[in-house]
Amino acid sequence: MTFKGVSIVVARWLSSLELPFRLDRGLPQANLRLVVDGLAGALALGVVVASPVAAQEKPSSLGLGIFTFTSGPAAAYGMPGKNAADLMIDEINAAGGIGGVPVSATYVDEAQGAQGVIAEYRRLAGDAKNQVMVAALSSANCLALAPLAEQLEVPTVGWNCDTHQLLIDGKSKYVFRPNGNTVPEFIAYAIYLLDRKPDVKTIAIINPDYAFGHDAAKIFIAALKALKPDVEIVAELYPKLGSPNYQTEISRLATARPDVVFSNLWGADLENFVRQAAPRGVFTSSQVILALGETVLQRVPLPDGVIVGVLGDGWWMSPDAKAKPETVKFADAYKARFGEYPVFPSIKMANALIYVKAAYNTAMQKNGGKWPTRAELADAMKGSKVGTLTGTAQTRADNDGLVDQIVGVTAKTPGQQFPVIGDMVRYKGDSLMPQAGQDPLAWIATLKPEFAKGLPKPGSYK
Numbered sequence: 403m404t405f406k407g408v409s410i411v412v413a414r415w416l417s418s419l420e421l422p423f424r425l426d427r428g429l430p431q432a433n434l435r436l437v438v439d440g441l442a443g444a445l446a447l448g449v450v451v452a453s454p455v456a457a458q459e460k461p462s463s464l465g466l467g468i469f470t471f472t473s474g475p476a477a478a479y480g481m482p483g484k485n486a487a488d489l490m491i492d493e494i495n496a497a498g499g500i501g502g503v504p505v506s507a508t509y510v511d512e513a514q515g516a517q518g519v520i521a522e523y524r525r526l527a528g529d530a531k532n533q534v535m536v537a538a539l540s541s542a543n544c545l546a547l548a549p550l551a552e553q554l555e556v557p558t559v560g561w562n563c564d565t566h567q568l569l570i571d572g573k574s575k576y577v578f579r580p581n582g583n584t585v586p587e588f589i590a591y592a593i594y595l596l597d598r599k600p601d602v603k604t605i606a607i608i609n610p611d612y613a614f615g616h617d618a619a620k621i622f623i624a625a626l627k628a629l630k631p632d633v634e635i636v637a638e639l640y641p642k643l644g645s646p647n648y649q650t651e652i653s654r655l656a657t658a659r660p661d662v663v664f665s666n667l668w669g670a671d672l673e674n675f676v677r678q679a680a681p682r683g684v685f686t687s688s689q690v691i692l693a694l695g696e697t698v699l700q701r702v703p704l705p706d707g708v709i710v711g712v713l714g715d716g717w718w719m720s721p722d723a724k725a726k727p728e729t730v731k732f733a734d735a736y737k738a739r740f741g742e743y744p745v746f747p748s749i750k751m752a753n754a755l756i757y758v759k760a761a762y763n764t765a766m767q768k769n770g771g772k773w774p775t776r777a778e779l780a781d782a783m784k785g786s787k788v789g790t791l792t793g794t795a796q797t798r799a800d801n802d803g804l805v806d807q808i809v810g811v812t813a814k815t816p817g818q819q820f821p822v823i824g825d826m827v828r829y830k831g832d833s834l835m836p837q838a839g840q841d842p843l844a845w846i847a848t849l850k851p852e853f854a855k856g857l858p859k860p861g862s863y864k
Contacts, residue, residue: 460773464500466491466507466758467526469537469547470561470751474513475644478669479697479747480539483561484509485740486748487536489732490755500762501773508532512539516546523547527554533776534559534758536751541565541614551576557761557780561754562747564713565617566842572800576776578783580757580795580803581750582714585842586834588618588666590807591691592625593834593854594709594827595662598811599689604636606660606688608651608675610667611640618666618693621846628849636660641671648675652682659687666693676702697745699812700820708812710823715793715806715831716749719822721864722793729791753790760788796831800838804831808863828863 468487471480487507495504510522519538526532527550535551535558538544544563551558552575560568560579564587568579595602605626609615619638626633636658639651655663663684667675672694684690685705692698695710696717704710717723718733732752736744744752765774765782774782788795796804806828813824836845 460501461503461531463531464503464505465526465529465532466505466755467510467523467532467535467537468507468561468751469510469512469519469523469535469543470539471513472509472511475670476513476539478673479694480512480669482697482745482748483539483751486736486744486751487755489736489739490752493732493735494755494759500759501766503773510537512543516543519543520546520550523550524554527556533557533774533779536561536754536758538563539747541568541617542612544568548574548577555776555780557776557783559754559758559783561751565613566621567613567617569800569802570842572839574801576780578757578780578797578801578803580754580788580790580797580805582803582805582807582831584614584617584621585836585846586807586829586831587711587713588621588693589625589834589846590809590829591664591693591709591711592622592629593829593857594711594809594860595664595689595691596626596630596854597827597860598709598825599662600630602630602633602661602689604634604658604660605662605664606637606639606655606658607635608637608639608641608648608655608663608665608667610643610671612643615640615643615666619664620843622664624843624846625849628847629851629854643671645671646674648678651675652679652684655679655684655688656682661689662691663688664691664693668694668697673698673702676704680705694746695812696823697747699822700742700745704812704821706812706814706821709809710812711807711809712746712749712823713807714746714750715808715828716746716753717792717808717823718744718749720792720808720826720828722828723791726791732791749792753792753795756790757783757786757788757795761786794831798838802835802838804835806831807834810860810863825861826863827858827860829857833857 470483471477491505491507499505512519535556537547537558539562541564544560555576558577563579564584566583566585607619609619637654641651691709693711696712723729733743761779761782765778786797793806808828810823810826812821815822836842
């Protein structure tokens with residue numbers, strides 16, 4: 403048996419010791435897990451370091467570890483991502499693969515929790531054919547996996563990692579985010595709102611009760627306070643993630659009667675909120691902002707004038723998307739295969755895989771056509787500028803991505819049976835981002851009303 407084989411066997415044996423060690427010695431589970439994972443991870447790392455030449459031989463197939471929610475309430479957001487990955491990988495393979503190598507995916511269900519996700523990441527990283535991880539949907543899982551990616555030196559592409567905390571220290575070598583993050587995403591809504599409703603006085607927030615919901619509220623409020631200091635936040639509601647019933651929160655909104663209701667609820671939570679809030683008049687008494695609203699346009703009835711967006715530029719019907727034959731082909735193929743057009747999580751996943759493919763092409767151009775190592779692949783991602791289905795993904799020096807932000811309002815169109823996004827604006831990716839190394843919230847606090855005056859206006863993106 404080779405050293406590689408011995409190491410993998412030993413690593414698996416170490417992992418199998420978790421339960422007996424905990425029972426026999428009474429160690430806390432978390433501490434023991436760290437010990438066992440650390441030993442197993444160190445051996446896995448040793449395998450990679452011990453066989454650098456083999457890593458450059460062109461493999462018979464390229465494995466991707468793709469992390470998303472395929473079960474539970476979050477699957478309403480996660481499955482469109484998986485669907486897009488299936489479709490994109492089929493298209494890549496039909497065109498000859500990457501560098502002539504066919505691509506296959508191993509999907510990891512994030513619904514199992516961070517502990518399981520971390521174990522799955524280690525398991526996949528220990529197999530040299532899995533050169534890249536596309537992880538993850540949950541910001542919490544992204545934060546948990548990032549140090550592991552650095553430790554194991556595995557290029558890891560955040561297909562949906564929104565939290566601005568992911569790359570905030572600017573030291574990452576192996577974690578990349580070819581998408582936007584919570585800072586530009588939620589500043590965009592504040593600017594768009596104030597352009598459409600400059601006299602707004604009162605705002606209520608209903609966001610999911612975890613980091614993404616609280617971070618979004620913090621950034622949205624900070625931007626509003628900077629651009630219009632007299633705005634009053636009359637309610638901040640944080641229902642539990644996965645809550646099936648929002649009647650209590652809706653009663654609070656009805657009592658507060660704010661000028662604006664802002665929400666970044668998503669997946670099944672968003673669908674449930676819309677179905678329960680609409681009959682109780684929330685959409686007629688307040689200007690509603692649904693930051694992830696594009697994901698439910700094909701599923702639930704929304705009235706005209708609801709501010710919605712796509713957390714980035716990933717709308718399949720944007721002018722830029724419709725101008726690209728490959729994007730139209732992708733959207734039509736997605737509709738034919740899955741019964742709905744791709745929502746923006748689908749586009750994010752597709753764009754992430756395009757980003758990975760471009761990195762392979764760049765890496766092989768740099769090394770004379772040889773199959774790249776993980777390190778060479780990561781190097782190719784640094785500073786890259788990749789054309790995507792819906793725009794461009796520019797990677798900064800801190801590995802964070804610059805993508806444009808699209809915001810608009812729901813509107814009817816004779817071409818579709820569901821609402822579309824009208825009165826759109828497209829903000830340039832770098833216009834809503836602090837410089838690398840700047841504290842995002844401190845930067846937002848420095849914004850002045852004049853900042854927004856220099857940006858494009860609602861309706862300008864046609």
